[in-house]
Amino acid sequence: MNLEELEKQVTLMEDIQEIETLQRRYAYYFDSHQWQNIVDLFSDSTEYVELESVGRFLGKEGVKRLYYDHVGRKGEPTPPWILYLILQIGGVVDVDPDGKTAYGRWQTLLPEVMPYAGILRQQWLHGYYENKYVKEGGRWMFSRLDWNVTFYTTYENGWLIQPLLGSLWNPEAKADAHSINFYPYPSGYHFPYHYKHPITGK
Amino acid sequence: MATLEELQARITRLEDIKQIEKLQRIYGYYLDYDEYQKVVDLFSDNAESVEIADYGVYKGKKGVKKFYLELLGGKPPRVGELSIGMILQGVVDVDSKGKTAKGRWYCMMIEAKPTISIHEGELRQLWGNGIFENEYVKENGKWLFKKVFFFLNFRTPYEDGWLKVPVVGQNGPSMEVPPDAPPTFYHPYPAGVHLKPHYKHPITGK
Numbered sequence: 267m268n269l270e271e272l273e274k275q276v277t278l279m280e281d282i283q284e285i286e287t288l289q290r291r292y293a294y295y296f297d298s299h300q301w302q303n304i305v306d307l308f309s310d311s312t313e314y315v316e317l318e319s320v321g322r323f324l325g326k327e328g329v330k331r332l333y334y335d336h337v338g339r340k341g342e343p344t345p346p347w348i349l350y351l352i353l354q355i356g357g358v359v360d361v362d363p364d365g366k367t368a369y370g371r372w373q374t375l376l377p378e379v380m381p382y383a384g385i386l387r388q389q390w391l392h393g394y395y396e397n398k399y400v401k402e403g404g405r406w407m408f409s410r411l412d413w414n415v416t417f418y419t420t421y422e423n424g425w426l427i428q429p430l431l432g433s434l435w436n437p438e439a440k441a442d443a444h445s446i447n448f449y450p451y452p453s454g455y456h457f458p459y460h461y462k463h464p465i466t467g468k
Numbered sequence: 469m470a471t472l473e474e475l476q477a478r479i480t481r482l483e484d485i486k487q488i489e490k491l492q493r494i495y496g497y498y499l500d501y502d503e504y505q506k507v508v509d510l511f512s513d514n515a516e517s518v519e520i521a522d523y524g525v526y527k528g529k530k531g532v533k534k535f536y537l538e539l540l541g542g543k544p545p546r547v548g549e550l551s552i553g554m555i556l557q558g559v560v561d562v563d564s565k566g567k568t569a570k571g572r573w574y575c576m577m578i579e580a581k582p583t584i585s586i587h588e589g590e591l592r593q594l595w596g597n598g599i600f601e602n603e604y605v606k607e608n609g610k611w612l613f614k615k616v617f618f619f620l621n622f623r624t625p626y627e628d629g630w631l632k633v634p635v636v637g638q639n640g641p642s643m644e645v646p647p648d649a650p651p652t653f654y655h656p657y658p659a660g661v662h663l664k665p666h667y668k669h670p671i672t673g674k
Contacts, residue, residue, distance in 0.1 A: 269469060269470065269471075269472060269475070270469055272475055273469065273470045273475055276470075276475055276478050276479055276482075279479075279482050280478065280482065283482060283485060284670075287559050287560075287670075288670065290557045290558070290559050291559055291665075291667070291670065293557060294557075294559070294572065294665055297662070298662035298663075298665075299662070303669055303672075303674075306669060306671050306672045307670070307671060344660070345660070346658050346659055346660020346661075347631075347657075347658040347660065348660075349621075349630070349657055349658070351574070351597055351621065353556050353557060353574050353576060354556065354557045355556060355557075375576075377595075377597060377622075377630060379630065379631050379657075379658075386631055387631070388629040388630055388631035388632070405670060405671060407671065421629040421630075421631070422629070
């Protein structure tokens with residue numbers, strides 16, 4: 267092996283490490299309600315973000331509309347009792363041979379407290395991510411974030427009794443389109459993988 | 469094209485991150501099984517401190533021993549006691565010299581713990597969550613803990629949940645094995661206080 271080939275291998279490992287870190291930082295910023303910091307993790311050429319039933323948001327402008335304007339209430343301080351803990355688990359990251367784009371699948375198990383019809387509710391959520399990343403100026407950024415919710419339930423009832431609680435298609439979020447992959451439990455929907463089978467290649 | 473020395477430095481950094489990730493996860497596995505001497509041996513002799521939730525600050529390697537061996541390990545584990553700490557979502561940053569590092573982690577806990585004190589009373593089933601912001605040091609080619617800091621988000625009975633009972637159980641510094649200093653940053657839910665990360669924003673640098 268020559269030095270050039272070795273450097274390629276090292277760069278690939280660095281890329282995977284950086285993308286894993288990017289995804290985890292996204293979640294820590296989310297849980298700390300740092301919405302501008304989240305927006306700044308997205309490329310200016312972002313394709314879209316889709317979050318559960320909230321909708322699909324196009325381009326970097328859509329990223330701001332979703333995270334800063336809608337979830338972040340345009341920078342208004344978040345009440346202290348709002349709680350998100352979007353634990354990032356099970357990352358599978360694949361970098362394209364050109365080293366410029368990458369894809370990652372993750373899941374989150376999410377303890378949450380949110381107001382629902384004016385009453386605070388404690389909730390369990392679960393969902394899978396299929397994200398796309400781009401390397402620009404030597405740094406990895408999000409170019410697509412797609413979060414597909416499996417269940418969204420109250421702590422007291424659980425996912426079988428009440429798979430889905432509230433917050434369906436909110437026009438105030440001003441999404442560009444409805445969510446395309448929103449088929450929560452018990453639909454039996456399988457959120458497609460970005461990867462092929464590692465052994466059979468299918 | 470990179471030189472051999474440059475590539476070596478880059479590989480070493482990646483190996484350091486992997487070793488630190490392993491160290492942190494092994495720490496979690498030892499804690500689950502109450503293997504406190506093994507936990508203590510993961511700390512540098514020059515360890516700075518350990519501070520978990522509202523137990524207060526235990527300083528130096530001496531304090532580390534006091535906290536894990538005397539306070540947590542003071543009595544043998546009871547039948548039915550359960551401690552599962554899932555160590556998740558590590559963000560590890562190694563300093564440019566490769567001698568020290570910092571790491572942020574989530575810990576999601578499933579526990580069955582005594583109700584009255586750390587060792588006494590009926591068992592209660594619990595959900596817990598918190599964040600580690602830890603420091604590591606490389607000595608003789610091995611990564612060790614320099615500092616462990618754990619910020620508790622909630623510790624709630626399974627029957628109630630984090631909104632109804634955010635924190636239950638052992639509260640405040642121990643009288644029997646007192647810390648060297650009171651808790652420095654204890655703000656569980658619903659305080660709305662967020663523990664700052666050790667890192668700067670990767671894109672804006674802020």
